[in-house]
Amino acid sequence: MSTQTALAIDARGLGKSFGETRAVDGVDLAVPAGAIYGVLGPNGAGKTTTIRMLATLIPPDAGSARVLGHDVVSEAATVRELVSLTGQLASVDEELTGRENLRLLGRLLGYPRAAAKDRADELLDAFDIAEAGGKLVKHYSGGMRRRLDIAASIVVTPRLMFLDEPTTGLDPRSRNQVWEIARALVAEGTTILLCTQYLEEADQLADGIAVIDRGRVIAEGTPADLKASVGTGSLYLRLLHPGQRAEAAQLLERTVGPVVLEPEPAALSATGADAGRAAIAVAELSRAGFPLVHFSLQQPSLDEVFLALTGHAAEETSPLSDDLQEHLS
Amino acid sequence: MTATTTAPGSADTAAVRRAISSTPRPTRPGPLSAALTFGWRGMLKVKHVPEQLLDVTVTPVMFLLMFTYLFGGAIAGSTSAYLDYTLPGLLVMSVLFTTVYSGVSLNTDLTKGVVDRFRTLPIWRPAPLLGSLLGDSVRYVIAGTVIIVVGVALGFRPDGGVLGAVAALGLVVAFSFGLSWVFSVLGLLMRSPNAVMNAGFMAIFPLTFLSNVFVDPATLPGPLEAFVDVNPISVLATASRSLMAGAPDGTAIVVSLAVAAGLAAVFLPLTTRLYRSR
Numbered sequence: 082m083s084t085q086t087a088l089a090i091d092a093r094g095l096g097k098s099f100g101e102t103r104a105v106d107g108v109d110l111a112v113p114a115g116a117i118y119g120v121l122g123p124n125g126a127g128k129t130t131t132i133r134m135l136a137t138l139i140p141p142d143a144g145s146a147r148v149l150g151h152d153v154v155s156e157a158a159t160v161r162e163l164v165s166l167t168g169q170l171a172s173v174d175e176e177l178t179g180r181e182n183l184r185l186l187g188r189l190l191g192y193p194r195a196a197a198k199d200r201a202d203e204l205l206d207a208f209d210i211a212e213a214g215g216k217l218v219k220h221y222s223g224g225m226r227r228r229l230d231i232a233a234s235i236v237v238t239p240r241l242m243f244l245d246e247p248t249t250g251l252d253p254r255s256r257n258q259v260w261e262i263a264r265a266l267v268a269e270g271t272t273i274l275l276c277t278q279y280l281e282e283a284d285q286l287a288d289g290i291a292v293i294d295r296g297r298v299i300a301e302g303t304p305a306d307l308k309a310s311v312g313t314g315s316l317y318l319r320l321l322h323p324g325q326r327a328e329a330a331q332l333l334e335r336t337v338g339p340v341v342l343e344p345e346p347a348a349l350s351a352t353g354a355d356a357g358r359a360a361i362a363v364a365e366l367s368r369a370g371f372p373l374v375h376f377s378l379q380q381p382s383l384d385e386v387f388l389a390l391t392g393h394a395a396e397e398t399s400p401l402s403d404d405l406q407e408h409l410s
Numbered sequence: 411m412t413a414t415t416t417a418p419g420s421a422d423t424a425a426v427r428r429a430i431s432s433t434p435r436p437t438r439p440g441p442l443s444a445a446l447t448f449g450w451r452g453m454l455k456v457k458h459v460p461e462q463l464l465d466v467t468v469t470p471v472m473f474l475l476m477f478t479y480l481f482g483g484a485i486a487g488s489t490s491a492y493l494d495y496t497l498p499g500l501l502v503m504s505v506l507f508t509t510v511y512s513g514v515s516l517n518t519d520l521t522k523g524v525v526d527r528f529r530t531l532p533i534w535r536p537a538p539l540l541g542s543l544l545g546d547s548v549r550y551v552i553a554g555t556v557i558i559v560v561g562v563a564l565g566f567r568p569d570g571g572v573l574g575a576v577a578a579l580g581l582v583v584a585f586s587f588g589l590s591w592v593f594s595v596l597g598l599l600m601r602s603p604n605a606v607m608n609a610g611f612m613a614i615f616p617l618t619f620l621s622n623v624f625v626d627p628a629t630l631p632g633p634l635e636a637f638v639d640v641n642p643i644s645v646l647a648t649a650s651r652s653l654m655a656g657a658p659d660g661t662a663i664v665v666s667l668a669v670a671a672g673l674a675a676v677f678l679p680l681t682t683r684l685y686r687s688r
Contacts, residue, residue: 136530139687162438162532170523176455188447189531191436207429217458233527238430265423269430 089114089149089241089272096143097130104130106296117273119287127296128276129169132243136166149240165234169245175219179210179229186236204232224255231262245276260286294391307386314380316354321372323347329371336362444537452545467556470504490565497561498578498650499623504557505550505582510610512546513593517603536682550586554579570656578653585646588670591677598684623647642669
C-alpha cells in the first residue's frame, strides 16, 4: 500500500465527448502527491467530466491517465481502492440518516458491524454533526450535508480525494469549515484534487493550479505564478480630505505609476506598485501633508488572471451549470 | 482584504485530524456481504418512507373494496363469489404496482448523485442492484400480504388455504423479480423519478385492466378477448387464482415463470450495462 509515486495524477491528452460536444479536449495534468491541486474554470469548462474520468466513473475516449500509478481504465478496481469522490451533487443518501449513511459506507468498505457503527459515531463527532446524526439527511442544512459528504469520503481515508466544487452554495462559515477540513486531510497525507469556479477558493487552498477553459488546460502554476503573469498589484488609498485628491494623484504618478481615480471621491489607486515603492509613496504623501484614512496594497485577483488568460470573465451566469447538465443527461 | 481575519470554523480540526488518521484499513467485503448491505439500505428506506408503501397498497385496496361491493354482485352474482374471483388478480396488481418503485428509487439515486459514490467504491459492481432487489422483495411481500389480509377480513376463504395463498404470493413475487428489471432500465434512462413513475404506471395500469384480473374475458369482444388471453398479467392472475383455489394450473405457472425469466434475461444485462456507463 505504500508505493511512493511522485505524481498522484498523471493525465495525458485526456478527452471525452458527449454527442457533438467535446467536453474535455486533451487535458494534461501532473498533480504532485501530498498537496491540494486546484482545477479552476468556469461552468462547463470540463472540470466535472475530467474528475469523473479520473475517478473511474466514465472512460475517456482519448488519452490516458494514471492515478497513484494505476491506469484509470485497465486498473480501475485498484484506483477505486485508493480514491474517494465528493461530487458536485452531494453524494449521500437523503432518505437515510447521517449515521446510517456512514454505517452503510463502513460496511461496504469492509468494517464489521460494530466497527462500522463506532467509525460512524467517531466521524459524526469530529465533523460536528453528532446531534443531527439520527435525522434524515434531506432535513440537513447545506453545510451539514457537505460535511457529511466529506465524512463519507474518509470513512476509510483515501490516498487521493476528489473535491468537486465543495463550497458551492455554502455560507461563509460553512465554507471556512470545509476549507479547514481539506487542510486537515492534506496534513494527514491525503492528496486533494479540487475543482472550483471560485478563484478565492483556489487561491486559499491550492498549492498548484491548472486553469481550464473549453476542455483544455490554458495555464498552470502556483497561485503566485499566475498572478505574476498578469502583472503587479495596485496601491489603494483613501484620503482624509477629498479636495486634495488631484494633487495626491500627481505625486503618486511620479512615485508609483498610472493613477486611477476611484468612484469614491476621496479614493484613488496606482497600478504597478510593489511593496517597496508603495511604502515610499505612502511615506511621501504623509510627509507632503496628505493625511490618509486608509491604504492597502492589492494583489491582482485571480479574476483578473482569468480575464487575461481567456479573454472572458470567469463567472458565466447560466441557470444550470453545463457540468451539472452533462452529469444529469 | 489585508486586514481581515478568518472566521473560526466550528469543526474541531484536532478531532478531524484524529478521525482521519485513526482509520485502519479493513479488508474489502465479499460480493454477498456487499449485496446484503445494500439490502439493508433498502430496508431502512421502507422504515423511513413508509408512505411509499402506502401509495402502492392503497390503490389496490381501494379497487378491492370498490369492485367487490359496487360491481361484484353484477359481475359474479354475489360479492363473495366475486371476491373469490378477483382477489388473486388484485394480489398480482398490488405487487406489480410496487415493481415500478424499483425504477423510481434507482432513478432517485442517480439524480441525487449517490450512485457516483457507490460506483467509486471498491465493491463487486452488481452489488447495489442485487441488494436493492433484496430490499424490494420485502416491499413486494408486504404489498401482497396487505391485500390478502384485507381480502380475508372481507370474507375471502380460498380452498387452497394458507399454503395456496403463500404459494400464490411466492409466484407473484418471483414474477416481479423479472419485471422489476424493466423498470430499472426505465429508471436509468429517464430524467426524473416522477417521469419514471408516470411512464411505469402508464404501462402497467392499462395492462392490468386489459387482463382477466377484474372480469372473465369470455364476455369481451373477440379481438379484445384474444389480447387479454395472451396478456402475461392474465396468465399470472390465472396461475395465482389456481394456486389459491388449491388446483394449481401447471401451464399458467410455467408460462408466468418463463415470461419472468425472459424479461430478466433481456433487461438484467441491460440494467447492469447502463448502470456501469451512466
